[in-house]
Amino acid sequence: MTTAPPLYARIYLLCRQIPPGQVTSYGDVAAMVGGGCDARTVGEALRAMGEHAPDVPWQRIVSQDGAISTRGLEQRRLLEAEGVAFDRRGRALMVHHRWAGPDMAFAAAHRFGPPPPHDDAPEQLELF
């Protein structure tokens, strides 16, 4: 296999930290990797993954809302085998399976940023 571009290598490294049964989005991975990486770049890295890193759990990366667009069937099957639940429209239940990011030591060692906050959570703002 050819040599993976530097940014891709970081993306693969981070993706390998996602434990089974959990998922994250392209945008989240991009935000944690940083260095001018965006959601599309992550998608491109995963597309080329077969040539660079066959051991990356690509199925754990889904769209922002949990939907799977391109290789849906295969991906959904793999995730269900890990215990990830889907709603009737075929979207992974991000609220329950979202990955919180790598542990602090790992993040610090590789300079990964924190995962972005999510407005999907029933936060209690407007305290009074």
Place this chain on the structure above:
DNA sequence: CAGATGACTCCCA
């Protein structure tokens, strides 16, 4: 060096 591409996202009708 410039143009094309893609496993994404956000915004508006």
Place this chain on the structure above:
DNA sequence: CTGGGAGCCATCT
């Protein structure tokens, strides 16, 4: 809720 269009960015020709 669904669909179409623009924005973004690293890589590849």
